[in-house]
Amino acid sequence: MIVPGDWDAVPEGVAELRRYLSDEYGATLMLRITPTPLKSPLFLPTGLWAPGTWRFARRDIEQVLIPQAFFSLEWMDEVS
Secondary structure, X not given: OEEEOOOEEOHHHHHHHHHHHHHHHOOOOOOEEEOXXXXXXXXXXXXXXXXXXXXXXXXHHHHHHHHHHXXXXXXXXXXX
């Protein structure tokens, strides 16, 4: 996973993301911080995934687990 440098991590959320990948798919999570501006963290799966599993994993990861694991306060700049 590539995480923008201006995003913060929630340790409990990152731990849950790691647990989910390990328990459900036997996968590991590698985090890389980038100074490049990104709209949100970018999940890049590698390796072999059983047919049909990536679609369900992606939904859970992108819609639930990433928002619980990482956040940005950029929206506050738009308010002020």
